[in-house]
Every structure is written in C-alpha cells, then in structure tokens.
Amino acid sequence: MAGTRERSYGATARSVFVTGGNRGIGLAVARRFATVGDRVAVTYRGDRPPAGENLLALRCDVTDGQQVDQAFKEAEAAHGPVTVLVANAGGAHDRLLVRMSEEDFTSVIDTNLTGAFRVARRAVRGMLVQGHGRIVLMSSTAALHGAAGQSNYAAAKAGLIGFARSLTHELGPRDITCNVVAPGLTDTDMSRSLTEEQRQHLLSRTPAGRLAHPDEVADAVEFLAGAGYVRGAVIPVDGGAGLGH
Numbered sequence: 001m002a003g004t005r006e007r008s009y010g011a012t013a014r015s016v017f018v019t020g021g022n023r024g025i026g027l028a029v030a031r032r033f034a035t036v037g038d039r040v041a042v043t044y045r046g047d048r049p050p051a052g053e054n055l056l057a058l059r060c061d062v063t064d065g066q067q068v069d070q071a072f073k074e075a076e077a078a079h080g081p082v083t084v085l086v087a088n089a090g091g092a093h094d095r096l097l098v099r100m101s102e103e104d105f106t107s108v109i110d111t112n113l114t115g116a117f118r119v120a121r122r123a124v125r126g127m128l129v130q131g132h133g134r135i136v137l138m139s140s141t142a143a144l145h146g147a148a149g150q151s152n153y154a155a156a157k158a159g160l161i162g163f164a165r166s167l168t169h170e171l172g173p174r175d176i177t178c179n180v181v182a183p184g185l186t187d188t189d190m191s192r193s194l195t196e197e198q199r200q201h202l203l204s205r206t207p208a209g210r211l212a213h214p215d216e217v218a219d220a221v222e223f224l225a226g227a228g229y230v231r232g233a234v235i236p237v238d239g240g241a242g243l244g245h
Contacts, residue, residue: 015079016040016225017072019062019119020089022050025138025186028214029086029221030055036222041075041082043089062089062115072122081126084225087116088138090156094149105152112156116163124176133176134225137164141184141238157182161234168232177231179224184238186212208239 014033021030021042027050034040034054041056042049049057056078060071075082090112093104116137127133142150143157160180167178185202203209220235236242 014038014083014225015075015081016084016086017043017075017082017119017123018086018088019043019060019115020045021055021086022048022057025183025214025217026086026088027053028218029088032215032218032222033084033225038084039079041071041079043071045089062118063110065118068118068122072119076126081130082123083127083130083132084134084136085119085123086136086138086221086225087119087160089115089119090138092150092153094153096149097151100152105155108152109156109159112153113159113163116160120163120167120178124171127171127176128174131174133171133174135164135167135176135178136221136224137178137180139180139182139234141182141236141242143182144234144236144242164234165232172231175228177224177228179227179230179232180234181217181220181224182234182236182238182242183212183217184236184241186214186217186237202241206239206241207243210239212237212239 016033016038018026018030018040020026022044026042030040030042041058043058043060045061056075058071058074060067062068072082091108093108095104120135123135137160139160140157142154143161146154164178164180171178185206217237220237224230
C-alpha cells in the first residue's frame with residue numbers, strides 16, 4: 001500500500017484537517033497522512049473519536065459554522081495553519097422523490113455540500129496567507145451517473161464538482177489547488193447497510209468485481225495532496241464503474 005512509503009514531495013510535516021475522519025474513508029485518509037509524518041486533525045460528530053490513533057480528534061458538526069471555526073482554531077493552535085484540507089464529512093437520507101420531504105433534501109445538501117463550503121472557506125484563510133494549500137473534496141460516483149432514491153445525495157455530490165472548479169479559477173494563481181475524489185462502492189458502514197441484492201446489483205456494474213478498500217481511496221487523496229499541477233480534476237475510484245464519466 002502507498003501508505004508505507006515515505007513522502008517524496010516535501011520533508012516538512014504538514015497540518016492536515018480531515019472532516020468525518022473518525023471512521024471509514026475519512027479515517028483511512030487521516031491514517032495515511034499520519035503515516036507519512038504529517039500532523040493530522042480529524043473531526044467527528046456523533047460517534048466516538050478514533051481511539052488509540054495518533055490523531056487530534058475534534059468534535060465538530062460541519063452544519064454549524066461556529067463549530068467549524070472552533071475546530072480550526074484548535075487544529076491551528078496544535079499544528080499550525082492548515083495546509084491540506086480533506087472535506088470528507090457527509091451523510092445520506094435515501095428516498096424516492098415522491099416520498100422525499102424538503103427537509104430530507106436540504107439536510108443532505110447542508111451536510112455534504114454546504115458543509116464543504118464552510119470548511120473550505122475557513123481553511124482558505126490560512127492558505128492565502130501561506131500562499132499554498134491543497135483542498136480535496138470527497139464526492140461520489142452518484143454525482144456522475146445518479147442513483148435512484150438519491151437525488152438529494154447525488155445533487156450535493158455533483159455540486160462539489162462545480163464548487164471545486166470554481167475555486168480552481170479563484171485560487172489557482174495562489175498555489176491553492178482544489179480537486180475531487182469520487183469513490184464508488186467502498187467497504188464502509190454505508191455499503192454494509194445495503195441489502196445483498198443491492199450489493200450484487202452494484203457489483204455487477206463494476207468491472208473490478210469487488211468493493212474498494214478505504215485505503216484505495218486514500219491513495220487518490222494522498223496523490224492530490226502532493227500534486228501541484230492537477231487542478232479542478234475529478235478522480236474516480238470506482239473499479240471502472242463509471243468508465244470515465
């Protein structure tokens with residue numbers, strides 16, 4: 001796995017901030033950065049913070065701007081200005097459109113899309129002062145091909161792509177990159193909640209024939225955190241399910 005190699009694109013430990021970093025993909029990403037020697041802060045909401053990890057765990061709900069600001073203050077005090085932001089916190093509330101309430105829709109947008117806006121806006125303050133930064137937004141293949149019952153989730157995740165590309169125009173001259181990772185079916189709590197029928201249907205559309213491991217998503221995030229000339233890109237980590245879409 002890539003996490004076992006030493007970082008070759010800079011010897012100085014970076015200040016890394018990962019939202020939703022207490023489990024699943026977020027935890028795999030946080031561990032990856034810690035493995036290569038970075039100082040890593042992770043946010044968590046309702047679950048317990050990661051135990052026994054060399055990570056700074058911060059309670060933060062990304063739907064609350066004051067909590068976001070406080071989490072950044074604590075991370076900055078401990079690790080210095082954030083150099084790498086991974087906006088991974090998210091959630092789903094699946095329903096067919098005819099059964100979806102406005103709250104079902106807006107709450108998913110607020111967590112997945114507006115939450116990313118809140119943390120990116122806060123992180124950029126320090127990045128502008130430093131004249132350097134890396135932002136990685138965690139989207140989904142649902143953003144690229146849609147999914148029945150996930151119009152709210154797919155819309156939020158698709159919005160991250162437009163957000164990243166707009167920030168690329170705004171921040172590119174300041175050496176602040178913004179890119180998107182779009183995982184497919186990954187071995188996380190969310191995928192384990194699927195029925196066997198749902199799982200097999202999704203796997204039948206995946207050329208790799210298996211779920212991704214969270215570490216494989218972390219591979220893409222690690223690459224983007226070190227890539228200075230990749231900007232506004234969407235990198236699918238989906239076993240070929242989207243075939244480039």
